[in-house]
Amino acid sequence: MRASFLRYLCGLLLKILSVSSCGNWVPWAPKPFYTWSLLRKVPPLQMIRCAVFFALVIAVSAFAETSKPDIHKSLVRITTTSQDPDYRVPWNPGNITVGIGAGFVIDGNRILTNAHVVSNGRLIVIEKENDPKEYIGKVEFIGSDCDLAVVKVQDSSFYKGTSPVHFGGLPAVQSIVDVFGYPIGGTRLSVTHGIVSRVDFQNYTYSGVDQHLAVQIDAAINPGNSGGPVLQDGKVVGVAFQGYTGDVAQNTGYMIPTPVIQRFLKDISTGRYDRYVDLSIQYFKLLNAAERQALGLPDDNNGVVVSSVEKDGSCAGKLQEGDVMLSIDNHPIASDGNVRLDGDNLDLAEVVERKFKGDKVKIGILRNRQPLTVEVDLEPNNSYLLQANLHEANPRFVLFGGLVFQPLSRNFMEAYQPDELRVRYYYDFYITDELYEEHPEVVVLSNILADPVNAYLSEFRFQIVDEINGQKIKHLSDVAHAFATSADQYVIKFLGSSRPAVLEKRAVEAAEQRIKRNYNVSIEQNLGNERL
Numbered sequence: 001m002r003a004s005f006l007r008y009l010c011g012l013l014l015k016i017l018s019v020s021s022c023g024n025w026v027p028w029a030p031k032p033f034y035t036w037s038l039l040r041k042v043p044p045l046q047m048i049r050c051a052v053f054f055a056l057v058i059a060v061s062a063f064a065e066t067s068k069p070d071i072h073k074s075l076v077r078i079t080t081t082s083q084d085p086d087y088r089v090p091w092n093p094g095n096i097t098v099g100i101g102a103g104f105v106i107d108g109n110r111i112l113t114n115a116h117v118v119s120n121g122r123l124i125v126i127e128k129e130n131d132p133k134e135y136i137g138k139v140e141f142i143g144s145d146c147d148l149a150v151v152k153v154q155d156s157s158f159y160k161g162t163s164p165v166h167f168g169g170l171p172a173v174q175s176i177v178d179v180f181g182y183p184i185g186g187t188r189l190s191v192t193h194g195i196v197s198r199v200d201f202q203n204y205t206y207s208g209v210d211q212h213l214a215v216q217i218d219a220a221i222n223p224g225n226s227g228g229p230v231l232q233d234g235k236v237v238g239v240a241f242q243g244y245t246g247d248v249a250q251n252t253g254y255m256i257p258t259p260v261i262q263r264f265l266k267d268i269s270t271g272r273y274d275r276y277v278d279l280s281i282q283y284f285k286l287l288n289a290a291e292r293q294a295l296g297l298p299d300d301n302n303g304v305v306v307s308s309v310e311k312d313g314s315c316a317g318k319l320q321e322g323d324v325m326l327s328i329d330n331h332p333i334a335s336d337g338n339v340r341l342d343g344d345n346l347d348l349a350e351v352v353e354r355k356f357k358g359d360k361v362k363i364g365i366l367r368n369r370q371p372l373t374v375e376v377d378l379e380p381n382n383s384y385l386l387q388a389n390l391h392e393a394n395p396r397f398v399l400f401g402g403l404v405f406q407p408l409s410r411n412f413m414e415a416y417q418p419d420e421l422r423v424r425y426y427y428d429f430y431i432t433d434e435l436y437e438e439h440p441e442v443v444v445l446s447n448i449l450a451d452p453v454n455a456y457l458s459e460f461r462f463q464i465v466d467e468i469n470g471q472k473i474k475h476l477s478d479v480a481h482a483f484a485t486s487a488d489q490y491v492i493k494f495l496g497s498s499r500p501a502v503l504e505k506r507a508v509e510a511a512e513q514r515i516k517r518n519y520n521v522s523i524e525q526n527l528g529n530e531r532l
């Protein structure tokens with residue numbers, strides 16, 4: 001774009017400075033190039049002037065081409081040896097796998113890639129284009145909710161000859177992009193071309209619960225493309241990260257656009273990653289004319305109605321069910337929930353997506369037909385984490401008397417796939433039914449290592465723990481504390497069950513080493529960190 005502009009500018013200068021006596025324009029050439037027959041009629045001074053500016057055009061064009069970044073100096077191949085947690089046997093280190101992805105150098109001698117490319121990495125090997133040497137990388141920051149990570153190479157010689165990329169903006173629909181990476185089918189660099197199909201909010205599969213802005217393209221994105229740059233006009237406009245398999249949809253891939261990338265990089269500039277903030281509300285569209293009239297709204301296609309406000313979310317005490325949201329940070333909210341932002345119609349959540357922990361947002365509302373403006377302090381929503389994929393941490397558990405206790409999570413549900421209806425209810429309706437108020441963590445008896453000490457207790461598997469020896473269980477740490485408290489017996493009560501499970505202290509102590517030996521148990525608990 002810069003080269004085109006400079007060429008145009010030089011051509012315009014030539015046109016202005018040239019005289020009419022220079023003759024007719026050659027039809028196929030940019031003005032002011034002349035036919036040889038007329039060139040002899042040009043006064044010497046004017047001919048010198050034209051020659052000078054012709055040379056200027058060539059110089060500007062050459063400068064623009066040479067200043068265009070070479071992506072080969074930025075692109076890297078990433079091979080990660082990872083160890084995935086084992087939620088069914090939480091004291092085990094887990095299976096070892098090897099995966100390949102891509103990344104690219106950004107300012108500050110850093111490498112940007114997908115979080116899932118380096119997740120749970122035990123060894124991260126970085127390779128540059130046209131360099132046979134392998135370098136060791138280390139994850140500096142990782143954002144599971146936006147599937148982005150920053151990797152550093154400690155060997156400073158790695159960055160010799162590299163060039164950080166330049167970022168562009170949101171690509172227009174129907175514009176062409178190039179996808180770089182190392183997908184299956186070969187070991188060398190692969191480049192594919194595609195067209196931008198749409199710009200919309202999409203679910204980020206790495207977290208499983210977060211939705212952010214994403215760009216759909218028809219270029220093939222396969223395993224190995226992840227983390228690779230998507231270029232347009234020599235600038236990075238996205239990071240390739242996910243796509244549909246062929247049996248679901250053909251030629252449908254997605255890239256993380258620059259607004260998400262820039263937000264991640266700004267968030268980690270403080271030295272830590274605070275995650276995305278959220279309004280923590282639900283709303284419905286106002287497209288029905290009669291409904292708008294009943295709410296006292298004009299027929300102007302503006303406004304959405306708040307249907308629920310989560311009690312532990314940012315908007316608690318600020319918004320109410322039934323409020324009509326008319327604007328957010330002075331952006332009018334259309335009746336379909338979109339706002340006009342950067343020349344595009346985007347979900348109103350995108351205004352909040354670009355903010356950070358502790359930032360404020362102003363929301364114009366209509367409450368009881370009276371206009372109001374409320375200011376909301378934005379925070380991440382911790383309750384959502386129960387339904388999000390957990391990464392970069394070993395499973396949390398407590399083992400006592402052969403009974404294994406674990407907090408309910410998405411990883412837990414995928415590992416065990418329990419049929420117990422109460423467990424499924426607590427997982428599926430944890431947010432909507434505000435179950436987090438009584439159970440910030442839902443602790444489940446996930447497994448029983450069969451032993452005489454826990455005979456006849458198999459019916460309690462997949463039951464939710466309510467209390468132990470009269471102590472209410474709200475966190476996994478409460479379980480550890482209850483069992484650490486001296487008592488002759490430990491009475492464990494479960495939700496919805498009148499019969500408790502009872503363990504005798506002496507029997508548990510006698511069975512401890514036997515159980516650990518029989519089941520190769522290395523540690524008896526990992527409390528880790530509770531949800532932040």
